[in-house]
Amino acid sequence: MTAEHTPTKQSKAKQQPAKQLLQSAASETALSQAAMLWGLGDWPSLLAAAENWNPEHNSALAAYKIAALLQNGDIDQVKAILAASDFDVIDRQLLSKLLIAGVLNSLGKARACSFEHARAQQLFEQSVNIGLPYTAPATLLRARASTQLAQLGLPNIQQHETAPLFNPDTAHFLQSATAFFQDEPALELALADYYQREQRFDQAIVHWQQVSAMLEKDTPQPYYERLKEAYRNVKGFPLGSVEQETLRGDIDKHKLLAAIHAKLEPEFYFEIGVQTGKSLALAKCEALGVDPMPLLNVELSKNAKVITASSDAFFAQKSDMLLSKQVDLAFIDGMHLFEYALRDFINTERHLKPCSLIVIDDIYPGHIDQANRDRCTRAWTGDVWKVKAILQQFRPDLVMLAVDAYPTGLLLITALDPDNTQLEQNYSAIVQEYLSKPLPQAEVVQRDGAVSGKNEQIFKLIDLIKQCKKQGAGAKVIQEKWLELYSRGISQQ
Ligand SMILES: C[S@@+](CC[C@H](N)C(=O)[O-])C[C@H]1O[C@@H](n2cnc3c(N)ncnc32)[C@H](O)[C@@H]1O
Known part of the structure; x- marks a missing residue:
C-alpha cells in the first residue's frame, strides 16, 4: 500500500x-x-x-x-x-x-x-x-x-509535620476508613496505632488483637511487641456490671493444675501463654513456655525455659524442640480467640503421645459478654468455648472432661491421635462456620456437663493415663477403658 x-x-x-x-x-x-x-x-x-x-x-x-x-x-x-x-x-x-x-x-x-x-x-x-x-x-x-487521604478522613500529608496525625474527630475517621477498608488489617492496624498513641490502651489491645486475628499465623512479632506495650500500660479494662464480670468455679485453676502436676508427674511440660509465669512455675519437671509477650514476675524452676514467640511462629520454626521430648502435659492458655486455641490444639496434639494430657483454659465464660471477640469486660474468655464444641463435633474419638474450675473452666483432653488430620483438613470450613456463631448458648455459661474440680473422675483419668503410658497403650485402649469406667464421657453429653 x-x-x-x-x-x-x-x-x-x-x-x-x-x-x-x-x-x-x-x-x-x-x-x-x-x-x-x-x-x-x-x-x-x-x-x-x-x-x-x-x-x-x-x-x-x-x-x-x-x-x-x-x-x-x-x-x-x-x-x-x-x-x-x-x-x-x-x-x-x-x-x-x-x-x-x-x-x-x-x-x-x-x-x-x-x-x-x-x-x-x-x-x-x-x-x-x-x-x-x-x-x-x-x-x-x-x-x-490529598484526595486519597481526604477519602480516608486523614489530614493532608503536607500537614503532617504540624497537624495531629488524625482528624480530631475520631468518629469521622472511623467512619470513612471503615468504608474503605472493611475487614482489612490496615484499618485495624491504624486503629490500634491510633489508640496506642492516644494512650487509650484498652482500646489499643482490642485492635491489636483484631490485627492478629486477621493476620493469623503471619502476625509479625513487632505487632505483639506493641500489644505487650499496651498490656504493660493498660490501667484496666472497662469494668462491666457485676453480672457481666461474673466468675464461677469450685476450685482455683492453678490449684487444680498443681494437683494434676503432682499426680501425673510429667517428664516434660509444655505451655502456650505464659504471661506472669504463674502456671509455668507449677512445673517441677523440664518445661517449655511460649508467649509472644511474656510479662514474667514469678520465679521459674531452673528447668523451665520461655520462648518469646507466638505459638504459631513457634510451631512453624522451633517445634523440633518438642520432638525428642515425652510431653506428658500441655496447657493451652494463649490468645483467647477460638481459631488460635484450635490451631494450638492441632499443633500440640501432633507433637504428643496418645496418653499425654492437654488442658485448655477459658472454655466457660461467666457471662455471654465475656465471650465477645472484642474485649468489652475485664473478665475475658473470648470465644475459646467454641473449641470444646468443635472437638465434640469433629473428634468424638477424644476423651474429654470439662471441669468447673475457677475462674473460666478447664477442659482436659486425652486419647490423643497425633496422626489424625480431621481438624487440619477441615480447618477453614470450621473457622468459617464457627465465626458465624457469635454467642454461647446458656448451657455453656451455666457449665452444663462440667464436673466439680474435686470430682474423683479427674484423678481416675490421670491414673488411667499413667497406666496406659506404662503399657504403651494407644488412643483406642484409653478410650475403651475410660468408657468402661464412666459410660457417659463428655463427648456423649
Ligand atoms: C491468660 S494469659 C496466660 C496465663 C498463664 N497461663 C497463667 O495461668 O498464669 C494469656 C497469655 O497468652 C499470651 N498470648 C497471646 N497471644 C498469643 C499467641 N499467639 N501465642 C502464644 N501466646 C499468646 C499473652 O501474651 C498472655 O501472656
Missing part, C-alpha cells in the same frame, strides 16, 4: 457520518475528563461522570471506570463491564496500566493508614506516574495524595 492510499485519521473521519463524528468528539471529551479525574484520584466524581458514558462503545472509558470501581471495591460491576466490553490491544495496555496503578494507590492508602507517610506519598506518585512518558506535575501528585 502506498502512502497515498493509507487512510489517515483525518480521511477516515471525513467518511464518517455526522452522528458518529459527534459521538467520537463526545468520547474524546469524556476521555480527557476521565484521565484528569483518574489522575486526581477522585473516584466518586469519576464514577459520577461515567454515568453519562457508554463504556461498551469505548473500552478506554471502560478501563477508567473499572479503575475507579476497583478503588471502591465494586468487583461485581467490574466483572459486568469486562464481560460486555471488547478491549483492543491499545486499551488492554491502558487497562493493565490502570490496574497496576490502582494496586499502588491501594498500597499507598494502606501505608497512610499505618502512618508511613513518606512511603504513602511515594506510592501515590508511582501510581500517577505509571506508564507516563513524563513525570506528572507536582501539583497533580500532591492532589492525588
Whole structure:
C-alpha cells in the first residue's frame, strides 16, 4: 500500500457520518475528563461522570471506570463491564496500566493508614506516574495524595509535620476508613496505632488483637511487641456490671493444675501463654513456655525455659524442640480467640503421645459478654468455648472432661491421635462456620456437663493415663477403658 492510499485519521473521519463524528468528539471529551479525574484520584466524581458514558462503545472509558470501581471495591460491576466490553490491544495496555496503578494507590492508602507517610506519598506518585512518558506535575501528585487521604478522613500529608496525625474527630475517621477498608488489617492496624498513641490502651489491645486475628499465623512479632506495650500500660479494662464480670468455679485453676502436676508427674511440660509465669512455675519437671509477650514476675524452676514467640511462629520454626521430648502435659492458655486455641490444639496434639494430657483454659465464660471477640469486660474468655464444641463435633474419638474450675473452666483432653488430620483438613470450613456463631448458648455459661474440680473422675483419668503410658497403650485402649469406667464421657453429653 502506498502512502497515498493509507487512510489517515483525518480521511477516515471525513467518511464518517455526522452522528458518529459527534459521538467520537463526545468520547474524546469524556476521555480527557476521565484521565484528569483518574489522575486526581477522585473516584466518586469519576464514577459520577461515567454515568453519562457508554463504556461498551469505548473500552478506554471502560478501563477508567473499572479503575475507579476497583478503588471502591465494586468487583461485581467490574466483572459486568469486562464481560460486555471488547478491549483492543491499545486499551488492554491502558487497562493493565490502570490496574497496576490502582494496586499502588491501594498500597499507598494502606501505608497512610499505618502512618508511613513518606512511603504513602511515594506510592501515590508511582501510581500517577505509571506508564507516563513524563513525570506528572507536582501539583497533580500532591492532589492525588490529598484526595486519597481526604477519602480516608486523614489530614493532608503536607500537614503532617504540624497537624495531629488524625482528624480530631475520631468518629469521622472511623467512619470513612471503615468504608474503605472493611475487614482489612490496615484499618485495624491504624486503629490500634491510633489508640496506642492516644494512650487509650484498652482500646489499643482490642485492635491489636483484631490485627492478629486477621493476620493469623503471619502476625509479625513487632505487632505483639506493641500489644505487650499496651498490656504493660493498660490501667484496666472497662469494668462491666457485676453480672457481666461474673466468675464461677469450685476450685482455683492453678490449684487444680498443681494437683494434676503432682499426680501425673510429667517428664516434660509444655505451655502456650505464659504471661506472669504463674502456671509455668507449677512445673517441677523440664518445661517449655511460649508467649509472644511474656510479662514474667514469678520465679521459674531452673528447668523451665520461655520462648518469646507466638505459638504459631513457634510451631512453624522451633517445634523440633518438642520432638525428642515425652510431653506428658500441655496447657493451652494463649490468645483467647477460638481459631488460635484450635490451631494450638492441632499443633500440640501432633507433637504428643496418645496418653499425654492437654488442658485448655477459658472454655466457660461467666457471662455471654465475656465471650465477645472484642474485649468489652475485664473478665475475658473470648470465644475459646467454641473449641470444646468443635472437638465434640469433629473428634468424638477424644476423651474429654470439662471441669468447673475457677475462674473460666478447664477442659482436659486425652486419647490423643497425633496422626489424625480431621481438624487440619477441615480447618477453614470450621473457622468459617464457627465465626458465624457469635454467642454461647446458656448451657455453656451455666457449665452444663462440667464436673466439680474435686470430682474423683479427674484423678481416675490421670491414673488411667499413667497406666496406659506404662503399657504403651494407644488412643483406642484409653478410650475403651475410660468408657468402661464412666459410660457417659463428655463427648456423649
Ligand atoms: C491468660 S494469659 C496466660 C496465663 C498463664 N497461663 C497463667 O495461668 O498464669 C494469656 C497469655 O497468652 C499470651 N498470648 C497471646 N497471644 C498469643 C499467641 N499467639 N501465642 C502464644 N501466646 C499468646 C499473652 O501474651 C498472655 O501472656
